[in-house]
Amino acid sequence: MPTTRRDFLTYGAVIGAGAVTPVLATGPADARTHALNLRRDPFTLGVAAGDPDPDGFVIWTRLAVDPLAGDGLGGMPSLRVPVAWQVATDERFRRIVRRGVTRTDRDRGYAVHVEVDDLEPSREYWYRFSVGPFLSRTGRAVTAPPRGVMPSALAMSFVSCAQLEHGLFTAYRRLAEDRPDLVLHLGDYQYEYTAGAYVAPGGNVRDHDGPETTTLEGYRQRHAQYKTDLDLQEAHAATAWAVVFDDHEVDNNWAGDIPEKPAETPGFLARRKAAFRAYYENMPLRRTSVPRGANMQIYRRLHWGRLATFHMLDTRQFRDDQGCGDGYRTDCPAAADPARSITGQAQEEWLIDGFRHSRARWDVLGQQVFFAQRDNDQGPLTTVSMDAWDGYAASRDRITRGWVDAGVRNPVVLTGDVHAHWASELKLDYDDPTGPSVGTELVCSSITSGGNGSDSAATAHPWLAWNPHLKFQNNLRGYVNTTITPDDLTADFRCVDQVRTPGAEAFTRATFVVEDRVPALNLTYDRAPVSTFSRRSAQDVSRETVELETQRP
The missing domain is CATH 3.60.21.70 (Alkaline phosphatase D (PhoD))
Structure with a gap:
């Protein structure tokens, strides 16, 4: 299935690193690693989705084999890394409706943002990423209803x-x-x-x-x-x-x-x-x-x-x-x-x-x-x-x-x-x-x-x-x-x-x-109440509130 017209690494596209034409992917494992030879799972930071609208949402991950590396780059090699992604209507990915490959590198902090579109409104979807043999966990997102529709809840x-x-x-x-x-x-x-x-x-x-x-x-x-x-x-x-x-x-x-x-x-x-x-x-x-x-x-x-x-x-x-x-x-x-x-x-x-x-x-x-x-x-x-x-x-x-x-x-x-x-x-x-x-x-x-x-x-x-x-x-x-x-x-x-x-x-x-x-x-x-807080005075409550809100370092 072809990639969406907005399949790109957002940060790099805007700061001038140059958009990369996505390659077709038949599944997450198809991302080509070229010279990349990761020996550890790069999906240590999980996945996320954001800002849903009626036809899609953003999906995110960031690659890091050593998350606490002092240079902030997660122990990743200084290479452009292809990252494949999929969106499906079921949690087991039997019906994949969007897929593609994007790339990230050190200039982007090895972050990936894909704005997925052309999805159905008011629908539950699942998404995931892969790099080489490594597969991320699965995330879930719900698209918003159409602007003119009054949903029940x-x-x-x-x-x-x-x-x-x-x-x-x-x-x-x-x-x-x-x-x-x-x-x-x-x-x-x-x-x-x-x-x-x-x-x-x-x-x-x-x-x-x-x-x-x-x-x-x-x-x-x-x-x-x-x-x-x-x-x-x-x-x-x-x-x-x-x-x-x-x-x-x-x-x-x-x-x-x-x-x-x-x-x-x-x-x-x-x-x-x-x-x-x-x-x-x-x-x-x-x-x-x-x-x-x-x-x-x-x-x-x-x-x-x-x-x-x-x-x-x-x-x-x-x-x-x-x-x-x-x-x-x-x-x-x-x-x-x-x-x-x-x-x-x-x-x-x-x-x-x-x-x-x-x-x-x-x-x-x-x-x-x-x-x-x-x-x-x-x-x-x-x-x-x-x-x-x-x-x-x-x-x-x-x-x-x-x-x-x-x-x-x-x-x-x-x-x-x-x-x-x-x-x-x-x-x-x-x-x-x-x-x-x-x-x-x-x-x-x-x-x-x-x-x-x-x-x-x-x-x-x-x-x-x-x-x-x-x-x-x-x-x-x-x-x-x-x-x-x-x-x-x-x-x-x-x-x-x-x-x-x-x-x-x-x-x-x-x-x-x-x-x-x-x-x-x-x-x-x-x-x-679930504690013994009642034994403390109202003056204690007021004092503690002020201290917690004003005496931060």
């Missing part, structure tokens, strides 16, 4: 914040077992620190390899270390992902062209360029996201028929520097400055224009940092995080008013970053708790970041008392499963009770339902 999960040192990636494996149709990763896929620089409560359970990531070699090696984790490989193989980065893919709390530490400003754009290139090489992204120097187009839209439009945002690359520092501050004038933005003007206009033209039942913002106001001061002062949308209140107001003025039917914001589950209703005026809610926000906890955490169910988080729009918080690790239908969106807050030893089971801590045209959170399930 979508199973979508979202995740964030996986610090390899802080725990095992058990939650990724449990997510794979839940078998969603689509996963959104909202940032902090990997962390930049050298071993032991960022320690979880109770200590770290494993170490990063190599120094803090600042170079292309370092970022490539770090991504490879994360990708060798078998739980993460399971999650990628389970379904297609749509990814966006937050800060730790580059540098903690970076903003635009400004790093966390001012002394590192002169070389920061070179660091950002290296981080973006490694991020692209290691993610199932389309060629529209190929970095150009220190710039990367990561904000984009995915459509799931008429049911949902996913507006995937970038709240790092174009933001103004945090006002009054990175942590919690009281009445910071910069936070209210209308000239400041967390998205940049072009992205803000793109988003609001998307609201005006949307015909989706649900408009979902996949983004990185807390959107609703979250005041940690019980008194008359307002004390909020400068790194979240609270530090860019005018920017948040323009976007909120943008979806209200556009008549968006069901706006839902999805968030990561804060290492805890939260659920909130969104307001035009957070100082008026009696005012109408105009949207909802669902926040997923971390996969591991922060260590085990604790079940905060028995003692309600104190901030909920003076932030009445905040409806739920839990400090265990986990992810969120959603089921989106034309009538409602159901969110299951999934938790694991610990991440230090293998085998933790996942359970649903709480379930909320958002009904069509009703921007409110209805709690329909609340499981009894």
Whole structure:
């Protein structure tokens, strides 16, 4: 069967290495190795799919026989390597519908991206790769429905914040077992620190390899270390992902062209360029996201028929520097400055224009940092995080008013970053708790970041008392499963009770339902606590939350 018209190695095609005409392949084992003589399996980093549309998706792998090699090239020989690929309608590949061969080399970090098209909409597919006698594992992906069709349901999960040192990636494996149709990763896929620089409560359970990531070699090696984790490989193989980065893919709390530490400003754009290139090489992204120097187009839209439009945002690359520092501050004038933005003007206009033209039942913002106001001061002062949308209140107001003025039917914001589950209703005026809610926000906890955490169910988080729009918080690790239908969106807050030893089971801590045209959170399930957290005071809960979110290295 002939290759698709978009069978190419994306990164090389754009940066000028030259497109290679694919050769015909009768099966994965037909890729010619020429002078290549690999003695070890190069598929140590697994496979992935991403950004599904009605006629296809991206499939990805990266070759590495020695994933932790210090030069970031995975121990691969300095040759162009032909990689065969197949897509089938069955898991045993009895009916192969697309196949081809593409090539990769050291300039691409031995990464492979194939944009597979001409597939059927709303269909389950399986894919795999091979090099010489070596066959990759099989991955699964589901194509989106046609734009004009209203599907009956979508199973979508979202995740964030996986610090390899802080725990095992058990939650990724449990997510794979839940078998969603689509996963959104909202940032902090990997962390930049050298071993032991960022320690979880109770200590770290494993170490990063190599120094803090600042170079292309370092970022490539770090991504490879994360990708060798078998739980993460399971999650990628389970379904297609749509990814966006937050800060730790580059540098903690970076903003635009400004790093966390001012002394590192002169070389920061070179660091950002290296981080973006490694991020692209290691993610199932389309060629529209190929970095150009220190710039990367990561904000984009995915459509799931008429049911949902996913507006995937970038709240790092174009933001103004945090006002009054990175942590919690009281009445910071910069936070209210209308000239400041967390998205940049072009992205803000793109988003609001998307609201005006949307015909989706649900408009979902996949983004990185807390959107609703979250005041940690019980008194008359307002004390909020400068790194979240609270530090860019005018920017948040323009976007909120943008979806209200556009008549968006069901706006839902999805968030990561804060290492805890939260659920909130969104307001035009957070100082008026009696005012109408105009949207909802669902926040997923971390996969591991922060260590085990604790079940905060028995003692309600104190901030909920003076932030009445905040409806739920839990400090265990986990992810969120959603089921989106034309009538409602159901969110299951999934938790694991610990991440230090293998085998933790996942359970649903709480379930909320958002009904069509009703921007409110209805709690329909609340499981009894699974720990002795009730013996700790509300003041302890508040103090620990602030410490976890502000005292990172």
